[in-house]
Amino acid sequence: MNRHHNYLLIFCLLISIITFLSLPVHAKNNPVVRPKIGIALGGGGARGAAHIGVLKVFERENIPVDYLVGTSAGALIASLYAGGVGLDELEYQVLSGAIEKVYKIDFSLFRAAFVYMNRTCRTILRRPFYAGLYNDRRLQHFVDNLISKDDGKIKIFIPLHIIALDLISGLPVVIKSGDVGLAVQASAAIPSLHQPIPINDQLLIDGGVVQNIPVEEARKMGADIVIAIDVDAKPEEAKSENFRSFEGVITRVINLGLLAQSELVLEKADIVISPDLNGVGILDLDTQSLIKAIKAGEDEAIKMIPKIKKKIEQKTSTLNIAEY
Numbered sequence: 001m002n003r004h005h006n007y008l009l010i011f012c013l014l015i016s017i018i019t020f021l022s023l024p025v026h027a028k029n030n031p032v033v034r035p036k037i038g039i040a041l042g043g044g045g046a047r048g049a050a051h052i053g054v055l056k057v058f059e060r061e062n063i064p065v066d067y068l069v070g071t072s073a074g075a076l077i078a079s080l081y082a083g084g085v086g087l088d089e090l091e092y093q094v095l096s097g098a099i100e101k102v103y104k105i106d107f108s109l110f111r112a113a114f115v116y117m118n119r120t121c122r123t124i125l126r127r128p129f130y131a132g133l134y135n136d137r138r139l140q141h142f143v144d145n146l147i148s149k150d151d152g153k154i155k156i157f158i159p160l161h162i163i164a165l166d167l168i169s170g171l172p173v174v175i176k177s178g179d180v181g182l183a184v185q186a187s188a189a190i191p192s193l194h195q196p197i198p199i200n201d202q203l204l205i206d207g208g209v210v211q212n213i214p215v216e217e218a219r220k221m222g223a224d225i226v227i228a229i230d231v232d233a234k235p236e237e238a239k240s241e242n243f244r245s246f247e248g249v250i251t252r253v254i255n256l257g258l259l260a261q262s263e264l265v266l267e268k269a270d271i272v273i274s275p276d277l278n279g280v281g282i283l284d285l286d287t288q289s290l291i292k293a294i295k296a297g298e299d300e301a302i303k304m305i306p307k308i309k310k311k312i313e314q315k316t317s318t319l320n321i322a323e324y
């Protein structure tokens with residue numbers, strides 16, 4: 001009887017050992033797999049200041065940022081943040097007028113005359129001239145100076161991709177390396193206002209023409225969850241007097257072009273943050289408008305935090321079940 005009892009105990013012990021060894025790996029020692037989060041920062045001129053407000057909320061709520069991809073104004077904010085510029089410093093640079101100085105658009109007759117003289121001189125010297133009111137590299141130098149370390153080197157702390165459009169091929173270009181400031185200068189080169197930026201064999205302008213909210217690129221970078229920050233102006237009827245200036249016409253044309261392409265793109269994002277930027281135009285670089293844009297980004301991000309955390313929780317469960 002005792003012998004049978006011992007056999008039974010040994011059998012039960014073996015079953016317990018086999019059961020323990022067959023438990024999921026995560027239950028023993030592996031850490032929980034966290035979904036990678038990619039942020040797609042859309043273009044929109046001064047309205048892009050809203051990106052700062054969104055990122056401020058993400059930091060407070062410990063929402064991780066694993067990938068950054070931006071177009072135009074989104075490329076500017078993404079590059080500075082990825083390059084280690086703190087949000088307080090970034091907000092200061094925006095509100096102090098520093099960015100306005102490097103991106104200000106002057107519609108004066110003097111500027112038009114200067115462009116003509118510049119074209120004439122470059123023709124005499126047999127150097128290429130490309131159409132646009134501005135041909136300086138102030139934005140490039142501004143970005144590179146801010147993200148340069150004490151040794152003069154530039155280090156990117158968050159994987160960063162920047163979107164531009166190549167006029168020669170007519171195709172969007174994803175800039176993944178090289179001079180960060182130059183990439184931002186290209187991505188934010190509004191057609192006819194800023195001269196195209198030659199990089200290698202390409203001639204680059206504002207990426208918003210073809211890919212204003214680069215959701216798909218964030219996914220290609222490896223993001224499990226893509227959060228799109230949409231700073232496009234919403235469609236509304238305008239007054240005829242708004243179009244008595246060159247600035248009014250081009251602002252309207254840009255806004256309508258961005259809207260036409262963004263609707264389909266946003267459907268591919270997991271989360272869309274669309275701040276209420278009514279009254280803030282793409283060229284409204286005054287302090288009051290920029291403060292309003294930052295606050296709008298912050299307010300909308302706060303509203304979306306529960307949805308973002310729920311999406312992260314759901315994706316975490318899915319990823320870890322797949323690991324079993």
